[in-house]
Amino acid sequence: MTLIAERVRELTGARQPFVHATVVRAQAPTSAMPGDDAVILADGSIEGFVGGVCAETSVRAAALDTLRDGNTMLLRVLPDGAASFPDAPGAQVVVNPCLSGGAIEIFLRPMLPRPLIGVAGATTPIGAAVVTLAGFLDLEITEPMAYAGASAVVVAGLGRDDEQVIRAALDAGVPLISLVASRTRGAAVLDSLGLTAEERARVRPHAGIDIGARTHQEIALSVLAEIVRELRASSPEPVAAAPTRTAIDPICGMTVVIGEGTPHAVVDGVEHWFCCAGCRDRFVAAS
Known part of the structure; x- marks a missing residue:
């Protein structure tokens, strides 16, 4: 049993809500491969691998949405200006300006405690x-x-x-x-x-x-x-997840979910949040 499969079993037994994310398709040069998977908890933390830091930002935001409505989602993450995958009705498409090429499709399945x-x-x-x-x-x-x-x-x-x-x-x-x-x-x-x-x-x-x-x-x-x-x-909300705070990365323009591990910097007394450490370091160096 893989570590993620064991974690899925553990969280299910503990009646903790989470999202099981599985990479369905991937185009080079993305680092993810079909079959890679992860769990996303209600606090936005990610365990496992479904792509690099920039891809995780898009996955985190979408996964928290699925926890709130209880619906599965096919998430398509594309780099800015990239040719898309063949059309798949029902997929949610996000353009990730920070993605280093390639494209990823990830199936998000909210795992909610049974009544x-x-x-x-x-x-x-x-x-x-x-x-x-x-x-x-x-x-x-x-x-x-x-x-x-x-x-x-x-x-x-x-x-x-x-x-x-x-x-x-x-x-x-x-x-x-x-x-x-x-x-x-x-x-x-x-x-x-x-x-x-x-x-x-x-x-x-x-x-x-x-x-x-x-x-x-x-x-x-x-x-x-x-x-x-x-x-x-x-028909209550499947999960009373904490309200999601978001910000716009001033370097790449991505919408990022603000969490404990989200890269950020304070410049001239103003807080800024970033999709990854690379964008943060570029912003700080230019300030």
């Missing part, structure tokens, strides 16, 4: 069906009663500690709690908890979309369908 779902009563027939179907839907199941950060909790204990589970999920800030129960029993459970109006609005006392479900698997389908519908309706 986290709690299931109380996972050993009941309905709970077990929810767990199985959740895996098919690429939802991640959290440990029992460890509900912090969960998008939803399914309460399928069928009367076993339902009130305790609901209270724990509410206290953990879970926005959607799906109680598998009849309408009569669900209302009784909620009444016994003495919930506020805000808390009660987060609980579905008779979980699921009405599809005429009869079997355990069909009930699980109806419950998860409701959860998926509400997850999609809320």
Whole structure:
């Protein structure tokens, strides 16, 4: 396993958002080769190799955009005045005046943590069906009663500690709690908890979309369908990344993302930011 592949596995296991960038095509004399890859974290840091420092500047800016909207991107980085690759609809093209020749196409895939779902009563027939179907839907199941950060909790204990589970999920800030129960029993459970109006609005006392479900698997389908519908309706930003600060390199005219490692210089009390150390040194020498 390559170092980047291992890093991808590690970040995925830690539920950290990142972008996996892979060089698809490259034209000489660029230093990147097809198959080179890297990960870009939410703070803009890059681990791996997808081209030199100037190419990284373009990749960093585009990768942070994909983290915000969750969409994949084919990024085409061209030097100023270079002949382009054959047309590829849907590609985002950036002209990088500082690129030392050649051209690169890089596929950017945002890797966002899977929605986290709690299931109380996972050993009941309905709970077990929810767990199985959740895996098919690429939802991640959290440990029992460890509900912090969960998008939803399914309460399928069928009367076993339902009130305790609901209270724990509410206290953990879970926005959607799906109680598998009849309408009569669900209302009784909620009444016994003495919930506020805000808390009660987060609980579905008779979980699921009405599809005429009869079997355990069909009930699980109806419950998860409701959860998926509400997850999609809320449509939050995939990653609440820190606001991106940018500046124009006064030498080459590139837009650069300002970060901890971005080359910069202070001249006559004014800060200037650069795509690479070479542009910075030229600017300082001419000042």
